[in-house]
Amino acid sequence: MGDYKIPELGEYAEIPPVCEGAMSHSHPYVAAPEHQEALGFPGELVEDWHGKAIGRLGELLDQTRSLRVYLDSCVRCGACTDKCHYFLGTGDPKNMPVARQDLLRKVYRRHFTALGKFPLTRWLVGAEDLTEEVLDDWYSYFHQCSQCRRCSVYCPYGIDTAEISMAARDIMDHIGKGQKYCNEIIAKVHKIGNNLGLPGPALENTLEGLEEDIEEETGVKVRLPLDEKGADILLVTPSADFFAEPHVDGLIGYAKVFHQAGASWTISSYASEAANFAMFIGSYEQMREVALRIRKAALDLGVKRLVFGECGHAWRVAYGFLNTLAGPWDFLDPNYPVPQHICEYTWDLIEKGQLKFDKSANDHMTLTFHDSCNIARATRMGDKPGGQFEIPRNIIKAVCNNFVDMAEDTIREGTYCCGGGGGLLTDDLMELRVKGAKPRMEALTQVVKNDGVTHMAAICAICKSQFSKVMPEYGIGMDRIVSVHQLVSDAIVLDGQVTGEETDKLGGDAAPQTEE
Amino acid sequence: MTALFAILFYAATAVLAVGLAFKVVQYARTPAPLKIPTTPAPVTTGGVVLRMLREVVLFESLFKSNKWIWLFGYMFHGALLLAMMRHLRYFIHPVWDWVVLVQPFGLYAGFAMLAGLGALWFRRIFVQRIRYISGPSDHLMLVLLIGITASGLAMSYVSRTDIVALKQFMLGLMRFNWQPLPAEPILMAHLGMVIALMIVFPFSKLLHAPGLFFSPTRNQVDNAREKRHLAPWAAKLEAGGE
Numbered sequence: 001m002g003d004y005k006i007p008e009l010g011e012y013a014e015i016p017p018v019c020e021g022a023m024s025h026s027h028p029y030v031a032a033p034e035h036q037e038a039l040g041f042p043g044e045l046v047e048d049w050h051g052k053a054i055g056r057l058g059e060l061l062d063q064t065r066s067l068r069v070y071l072d073s074c075v076r077c078g079a080c081t082d083k084c085h086y087f088l089g090t091g092d093p094k095n096m097p098v099a100r101q102d103l104l105r106k107v108y109r110r111h112f113t114a115l116g117k118f119p120l121t122r123w124l125v126g127a128e129d130l131t132e133e134v135l136d137d138w139y140s141y142f143h144q145c146s147q148c149r150r151c152s153v154y155c156p157y158g159i160d161t162a163e164i165s166m167a168a169r170d171i172m173d174h175i176g177k178g179q180k181y182c183n184e185i186i187a188k189v190h191k192i193g194n195n196l197g198l199p200g201p202a203l204e205n206t207l208e209g210l211e212e213d214i215e216e217e218t219g220v221k222v223r224l225p226l227d228e229k230g231a232d233i234l235l236v237t238p239s240a241d242f243f244a245e246p247h248v249d250g251l252i253g254y255a256k257v258f259h260q261a262g263a264s265w266t267i268s269s270y271a272s273e274a275a276n277f278a279m280f281i282g283s284y285e286q287m288r289e290v291a292l293r294i295r296k297a298a299l300d301l302g303v304k305r306l307v308f309g310e311c312g313h314a315w316r317v318a319y320g321f322l323n324t325l326a327g328p329w330d331f332l333d334p335n336y337p338v339p340q341h342i343c344e345y346t347w348d349l350i351e352k353g354q355l356k357f358d359k360s361a362n363d364h365m366t367l368t369f370h371d372s373c374n375i376a377r378a379t380r381m382g383d384k385p386g387g388q389f390e391i392p393r394n395i396i397k398a399v400c401n402n403f404v405d406m407a408e409d410t411i412r413e414g415t416y417c418c419g420g421g422g423g424l425l426t427d428d429l430m431e432l433r434v435k436g437a438k439p440r441m442e443a444l445t446q447v448v449k450n451d452g453v454t455h456m457a458a459i460c461a462i463c464k465s466q467f468s469k470v471m472p473e474y475g476i477g478m479d480r481i482v483s484v485h486q487l488v489s490d491a492i493v494l495d496g497q498v499t500g501e502e503t504d505k506l507g508g509d510a511a512p513q514t515e516e
Numbered sequence: 517m518t519a520l521f522a523i524l525f526y527a528a529t530a531v532l533a534v535g536l537a538f539k540v541v542q543y544a545r546t547p548a549p550l551k552i553p554t555t556p557a558p559v560t561t562g563g564v565v566l567r568m569l570r571e572v573v574l575f576e577s578l579f580k581s582n583k584w585i586w587l588f589g590y591m592f593h594g595a596l597l598l599a600m601m602r603h604l605r606y607f608i609h610p611v612w613d614w615v616v617l618v619q620p621f622g623l624y625a626g627f628a629m630l631a632g633l634g635a636l637w638f639r640r641i642f643v644q645r646i647r648y649i650s651g652p653s654d655h656l657m658l659v660l661l662i663g664i665t666a667s668g669l670a671m672s673y674v675s676r677t678d679i680v681a682l683k684q685f686m687l688g689l690m691r692f693n694w695q696p697l698p699a700e701p702i703l704m705a706h707l708g709m710v711i712a713l714m715i716v717f718p719f720s721k722l723l724h725a726p727g728l729f730f731s732p733t734r735n736q737v738d739n740a741r742e743k744r745h746l747a748p749w750a751a752k753l754e755a756g757g758e
C-alpha cells in the first residue's frame with residue numbers, strides 16, 4: 001500500500017489494455033474472530049471450508065432467483081467489459097464484470113451443472129474446483145466490486161454483478177473468511193446503534209454543539225432533537241453526518257429545513273444509523289436485524305413519518321428493502337411514502353413555496369452533481385421514474401445560480417461509482433479506491449476545465465468521504481465535495497435570521513430573494 | 517440412416533423440451549427475496565411488459581452499451597428468426613400463407629446470419645477483452661452455428677437437396693410414420709449439427725433466452741414502497757424469529 005502510481009487522467013471514455021494480475025495483490029483485512037462471531041459467523045476458516053462453501057452456494061441458489069438466472073444466462077457477449085470503473089482504473093481483467101462473475105460461475109458450473117460435473121466436458125464450459133487459489137481470488141476480486149450496478153444497466157439480460165459479489169461475500173462469511181471493515185461495523189450497529197459506535201450521550205453532546213453553531217451563525221434557535229417521544233418525523237441519517245466534513249453541513253441543512261417548515265422531528269439514539277452495511281455482505285438476516293432497529297425506534301417514539309438523510313446505499317435499503325425487511329409500516333401516516341428521502345421532503349417544500357433562499361450565498365461556487373450509484377440505479381425519488389436524478393438537481397438549481405452537468409454517459413443511470421462504495425471505504429483498500437475513482441475524476445476534470453466548475457455536490461455519505469480522501473490524489477482540493485443540503489443550508493433564509501452584514505433582524509418578506 | 521436420424525431427432529426434442537421446462541420451472545420457483553429492478557424502472561406492470569418487449573425485440577440495453585455488438589448480434593438473431601420461420605414449411609402441410617411470404621427473406625437471412633456470426637467470432641478472437649473472457653464453449657457455440665448456417669446455405673446454392681423427400685421425412689417423424697431421409701452428406705451434417713444444438717440448449721449459455729424473462733433487474737415493477745414484497749422463505753424467517 002502507498003506504493004502505487006496515481007493514474008493519469010485522460011479522456012474519460014478511454015479503455016485500458018488488459019493487464020493480468022494488476023490488482024491481484026489487493027485484499028482487505030480479514031475479519032478477526034470476534035467480529036465474525038458477533039454476527040454468528042465462524043471465527044476463522046473452518047476445517048471443511050470447501051464443503052461448507054459449496055453447501056452455502058446451493059442454499060443461496062435455492063433462495064435467490066437473481067443468482068440462479070444470472071449464473072446461467074451470461075453469453076459472454078462482452079458488452080459489460082468496459083463498464084466497470086475498477087477495470088477502467090486498473091486494467092485488471094478480473095475487474096471486468098463478466099470475469100468477476102466467472103470467478104463464482106466456474107465453481108457453480110463444476111458443482112451444479114451437468115456439463116461441469118461430467119469430467120469429459122468440464123474443460124469445455126470452464127468449470128473449476130474451488131481451490132485455495134480460487135478462494136483467494138474470490139476474496140480479492142469480490143472485494144474489488146463496489147456493487148454499483150453499472151454493469152447491470154448495460155448487460156442485455158440485466159445481469160447484476162452486485163448480486164454475485166453479495167452471494168460470494170456471504171459464502172465467505174459462512175466459512176469464516178469475512179471482511180474486517182464491514183463485519184466490525186455491523187457488530188457495532190447491533191450493539192450501539194450506529195457504525196461509529198457513538199453512544200447516546202456523545203450523540204446528544206454533538207447535536208447540542210450543532211445547535212449552538214447554528215444559533216451563532218444565524219441568530220435563530222434551530223433544534224436538533226434527540227429521542228423526542230411523540231415527534232411527527234423520525235430522521236434516520238448516516239452517522240457520518242454527525243461529525244464528518246462535509247456531511248455535517250448537510251445535517252445542519254436538514255435541521256434548518258425542518259425548522260423552517262415548522263416540523264416536529266427527532267433523531268433516535270437507538271437507530272442512529274441509516275447505513276446498513278449488511279447489504280454489502282449479502283446477508284438478508286443481518287440486514288433485517290439492522291433494519292428492525294428502525295422499526296423499533298419508530299414504534300417507541302410514536303412517530304408518524306420516516307425520513308432518511310443523504311446516503312446512497314442507505315437509501316437503497318430504505319427505499320427498496322425496508323418494507324420487505326421491517327414492514328408493514330401501517331402504523332405510520334399513510335399520506336406519506338414510507339420512507340421518504342430528505343430530498344423529496346425538501347423539494348416538496350420548495351415546490352409549495354414554503355422555503356426562502358438567498359441564492360447569491362452560493363455564488364462563489366459553480367456546482368456539478370455526482371449521482372450516487374445506489375440512488376441512481378436502485379431507487380427512486382418522487383412518483384416518476386428518474387425522480388432520483390431530477391429532484392436533487394432541482395434542489396441545487398433552486399439554491400444555486402451556477403450549475404453544470406458532467407458528460408451525459410457519466411451521470412444519471414450511467415453514473416460512475418465514487419470508487420469507495422460497497423464496503424470498500426477502508427484504508428486497507430486505498431490503492432483500489434484511488435484507481436476506481438479515475439473515471440469520475442476524469443469527467444469532473446473535464447467540467448472543471450471547460451465550464452469552470454468549482455464544486456461537486458453529492459447525496460451519499462460514502463461518496464463524500466471517498467471524494468474528500470481521493471480528490472487530493474488527483475490534485476483537487478478535498479473541500480471541493482459538498483453536501484446538497486449544505487447548499488440548502490447556506491442559501492436558506494430562516495424566519496428571523498440575522499444576515500452577515502445587517503444586524504437588524506430581517507422579516508420573512510424582506511428576505512433578499514424568494515424561490516418558487 | 518433414416519432410423520438413426522429419426523431416433524436422434526426424437527431424443528433431441530425430448531431433451532430440449534424437458535430440459536427447458538425443467539429450467540423454466542426452476543427459475544419460476546426460485547423466489548426473489550428483494551426488489552432489485554435496475555432503475556429508472558417502470559412503476560406499473562404494463563410498463564414492465566413494455567420494458568421487456570424492448571429488450572427482446574430491440575436489445576435495448578445492448579444498444580446503450582455497445583453499438584457493434586448490438587449490430588452483429590441483432591443481425592444474427594433477426595436472421596435466425598427469419599430462417600426458423602422459413603423452415604416451418606418442412607413441418608406443416610399445407611404451408612401457411614405467411615410462411616410462403618417469408619421464404620425469399622429467409623434465404624437472404626442465411627447470409628446475414630453468417631455475416632453476423634462471423635463478426636461476433638471476429639470480435640471474440642481479436643478484441644483483447646473479449647478474447648480474455650471467451651472459453652472453448654463460447655467459440656464452439658459459434659462454430660456450431662456457423663456450421664449450421666453454412667451447410668444450410670450450401671444446400672441452397674451449391675448442391676441442392678431433395679426438398680420434397682426431406683419434407684416427407686420431417687412430416688413422417690411428426691406422424692410417427694417414418695419416411696426415408698435423402699442420403700446426402702451435407703444434409704446429414706446440417707441435421708446432425710441442429711440435433712447437437714437442440715441437445716446442448718438447456719445445458720449451455722443458450723439459457724439466456726428464457727433467462728432474460730426471469731431477470732429480476734428487468735422484470736420487477738418499481739413499487740417497493742407501495743407494495744410489500746416478501747419471499748416465502750423470508751416470511752418463515754420472520755415468523756420464527758420474532
Ligand code: HEM
Pocket residue numbers: 075076077156571572573575578585586588589590592593636637654657658661722724725726728
Ligand atoms: C428470447 C430470445 C432471445 C433473445 C432476446 C436473445 C438475445 C441475445 C443477446 C442480446 C445476445 C448478446 C449479443 C450477441 O452476442 O449477439 C445474444 C447472444 C447469443 N445468442 Fe441469443 N437471444 C435469444 C434467443 C437465442 C436463440 C434461440 C439462440 C439459439 C441458437 C441464440 C443464440 C445466441 C448465441 C450463440 C449468442 C452468443 C453470440 C456470441 O458468441 O457472441 N439466442 N442473444
Ligand code: SF4
Pocket residue numbers: 073074075076077078079080081097098154155156157158159
Ligand atoms: S453484458 Fe451480460 S451477458 Fe454480456 S458478457 Fe457481460 S454479463 Fe455476460
Ligand code: SF4
Pocket residue numbers: 083084085086095096097100144145146147148149150151152160161162417
Ligand atoms: S457492480 Fe459496479 S463495481 Fe461491481 S462489477 Fe459491476 S460495475 Fe464493477
